[in-house]
Ligand code: CP
């Protein structure tokens with residue numbers, strides 16, 4: 001069923017394909033406008049956004065804040081020590097108080113339930129800026145980057161190598177909406193959430209593979225994708241994970257297997273020499289910086305959609 005007209009942006013799969021493709025198309029338009037130097041488009045004029053961060057961030061913070069400002073609005077950064085949502089104050093109270101001052105709330109949290117609770121109790125739109133479960137704004141920016149570099153998103157073969165984490169869940173949820181060939185190559189025991197894999201498979205439009213063999217997985221990939229092996233909140237497991245993930249580093253040899261038409265992507269921050277070599281991230285087919293830049297354009301379009309602008 002069409003799932004348009006939702007108040008919040010929490011999971012890509014909450015929306016139908018025309019809506020997602022429409023947001024990506026709008027992102028390209030507004031990006032071109034901003035790139036041309038035009039600053040007359042001010043749809044967020046008089047609007048205010050609260051940004052809650054329970055975890056660190058560079059891209060999410062700066063791309064939301066700058067994007068909202070460039071389109072005429074004002075954004076407020078609330079760091080881990082400011083609100084302490086769920087500790088200093090209950091999430092449902094935070095939701096209602098911030099809704100009284102702001103037109104939209106963006107939040108980066110640990111437990112996925114926190115963003116669900118926030119959205120449920122807020123009267124304004126809530127945008128998911130990463131949870132332990134997913135990272136939809138990142139994968140919208142990635143989709144935009146793929147459209148720009150490959151020409152189309154539909155049918156792209158995206159091979160993710162590493163931990164079956166929040167990034168993978170958002171790829172799977174995109175694959176439930178847009179036809180893709182998505183492969184996750186991860187060590188045994190680090191597979192993505194089974195229910196989410198099922199959800200992507202049940203949608204019946206994408207080819208979804210979960211494998212423990214990165215070398216076989218990458219063949220013919222349009223994109224080879226990497227993320228850190230220890231996500232925020234797991235940093236004390238870093239040494240243990242580094243051991244478990246031996247053989248899953250994206251290096252020049254693996255990119256060679258992928259073939260000459262493959263791009264390298266990474267949501268960043270990257271740990272060079274751990275999940276990816278310096279050579280791969282600096283190679284001409286690495287598009288990690290255009291990918292990072294597209295966070296802003298994807299998010300601007302997401303917010304325009306939520307405001308009905
Ligand atoms: N990719 C991403 O979300 O980066 P930050 O953690 O710096 O926001």
Ligand code: NVA
Pocket residue numbers: 130165166167227228230231232267268269
């Ligand atoms: N999986 C990473 C993504 C960072 C953007 C994390 O959650 O830390």
